[in-house]
Amino acid sequence: MIHILCVGGLDPSGSAGIIIDSFVAKCFGAHPICIPTAITMQSYEHVLKIRERDVTDIIYDLKKALAFFDFSAVKIGMVYSPEILENVVSALYSEGIPIVYDPVMVASSGGLLSTDDLAERIANVSTKFRLITPNIDEGLKILEDESKKSARISIDQLKEMAMELGEKLRCPVLLKGGHLKDEKEAIDVLVHDNSVRFFVSERVAGGIIRGTGCAYSTLIATFLAMGDPLEIAIRRAKGALYSMINNSYSVGSNVRVLGLPDREYNVIVALSNALRELVKFLPSDFVPEVGMNIAYALPHAVRREEVCGIKGRIVRFGDEVLSMGHPEFGASDHMARVVLTAMEYDVGIRCAINIRYSQEIIECCHSLNLKVAGFSRKEEPAGVKTMEWGIARAIEEYRKATGSLNVPDVIFDKGAVGKEAMIRVLGQSPKDVLHKVRKIVYAL
Structure with missing residues (x-):
């Protein structure tokens, strides 16, 4: 003790x-x-x-x-x-x-x-x-x-x-x-x-x-x-x-x-509710070839084990979007690193989801006045982990360009050899992230 x-x-x-x-x-x-x-x-x-x-x-x-x-x-x-x-x-x-x-x-x-x-x-x-x-x-x-x-x-x-x-x-x-x-x-x-x-x-x-x-x-x-x-x-x-x-x-x-902090139960319930809602409205062509995941961190998270993701990913099956698993802490290494890096810049940004990249979606995000930033994998230094480096690079460049301390709503990259291009939508909670994704879907 x-x-x-x-x-x-x-x-x-x-x-x-x-x-x-x-x-x-x-x-x-x-x-x-x-x-x-x-x-x-x-x-x-x-x-x-x-x-x-x-x-x-x-x-x-x-x-x-x-x-x-x-x-x-x-x-x-x-x-x-x-x-x-x-x-x-x-x-x-x-x-x-x-x-x-x-x-x-x-x-x-x-x-x-x-x-x-x-x-x-x-x-x-x-x-x-x-x-x-x-x-x-x-x-x-x-x-x-x-x-x-x-x-x-x-x-x-x-x-x-x-x-x-x-x-x-x-x-x-x-x-x-x-x-x-x-x-x-x-x-x-x-x-x-x-x-x-x-x-x-x-x-x-x-x-x-x-x-x-x-x-x-x-x-x-x-x-x-x-x-x-x-x-x-x-x-x-x-x-x-x-x-x-x-x-x-x-x-x-x-x-x-002050009330009680969010705990594991609250995070799992919020992610479960978001998952049920997501598969109802998301068009299947928003799902990348590698599948999707959504991650939601505990408020004090600094480790992958403190970030909840979907075990088994979210995939496209014909015209349907299906979840192949359930929320579990430590389930998504990739999206956990996105969230943990964003939290280094704003502790309130605890959730992120990845969707398929297209220039049309990026232009739509701009038209909706979402904050958009990107990074190029071609500029990635040797010996770093892509997500930590890329998300940090995008946030820092966005802050430098805007003179603000904001974290972008959307961070994208155009991929590289063997790496699929990707868009990541960030927010404070699954509800916040799904609200942004829904706006994009309905605007296209």
């Missing part, structure tokens, strides 16, 4: 803090041990009161927990004062446990959750963090530059700000861009080992969702505890969080809380 230590505020509303930390860790098979640093009295609109715990009591609880459990990672959330942060980090760092720190300073409602001097003293201990995960407002506090407003920050400024934080804190920084008001995507920037990496998902509309920052950092800590490298842990965490946001539910006053 993997044990995760969660240190942070106790929010009795159950929507944030160590309660949500415990919830998400359990969702992914970890056992959480939670130590409260403060009890916050909050409504969904206001922070009413904060009852800070004495630092000696917190450290006592911490040492007892360390004596009983072998922790694989630690997530630190709300700590009211720099004294608590410095003492907690000192006690944990001596144990050699990776620390993920989410510097919670302001509640979703806008109320303060820390003393004024916490932000300026984080740099005193930041070199001991495996990762720090501020949002834009918290990042501005740490940089002591609150003249900017998160709603007015561009993507380029987000990147620049993340680099400034990395230089000041001297540890890996994941700057969360969920507060970029004018963006259709939720964009986060990782600065680590002199490199910059973007993590993208579609922004989900539908009211205020509490606890997302707490959940995100705890998910990262959980996947680190399971042995994932930092970038993989972040990608899996962002995918899992996106699924939980999609499954969020209302608790009134335009406020939502």
Whole structure:
């Protein structure tokens, strides 16, 4: 059993803090041990009161927990004062446990959750963090530059700000861009080992969702505890969080809380339903000579075994389209690699299907305003896997040409000697992918 230590505020509303930390860790098979640093009295609109715990009591609880459990990672959330942060980090760092720190300073409602001097003293201990995960407002506090407003920050400024934080804190920084008001995507920037990496998902509309920052950092800590490298842990965490946001539910006053992530059962059911629908409307001449497959990944997928496909493929039999098998995880290596590569660029793009290539279909996709990109197998370097290289090449070229962070709806190649030309339709889910395929079919 993997044990995760969660240190942070106790929010009795159950929507944030160590309660949500415990919830998400359990969702992914970890056992959480939670130590409260403060009890916050909050409504969904206001922070009413904060009852800070004495630092000696917190450290006592911490040492007892360390004596009983072998922790694989630690997530630190709300700590009211720099004294608590410095003492907690000192006690944990001596144990050699990776620390993920989410510097919670302001509640979703806008109320303060820390003393004024916490932000300026984080740099005193930041070199001991495996990762720090501020949002834009918290990042501005740490940089002591609150003249900017998160709603007015561009993507380029987000990147620049993340680099400034990395230089000041001297540890890996994941700057969360969920507060970029004018963006259709939720964009986060990782600065680590002199490199910059973007993590993208579609922004989900539908009211205020509490606890997302707490959940995100705890998910990262959980996947680190399971042995994932930092970038993989972040990608899996962002995918899992996106699924939980999609499954969020209302608790009134335009406020939502995180729901359960999609699991194997949900993926198989969605793919089974899509398969039944697909064979009813798809013309047989859309099926390539090599057959078709449709793949759908778990929200945190990084391996083929975490992607569900059709065992036996989808084939043409006369004028009919037939499925020769059933949904099964690990069933399609080819389409799994398409999906996993797309998810490296946008964790929300979890589904893909392949259909027969024709120039007529490509022109139809353009006329429908679908986002279209392609790659040439003739340019493929030696020693690479075609799907990983080709899908990545198409996405990067599309982004460069459009200046966006979008992933194309359609990625095609014209084949090569012994390789059939192919079109791949990508989307967030089987329902989304079939909607795009149906539009193409009905437009031709």
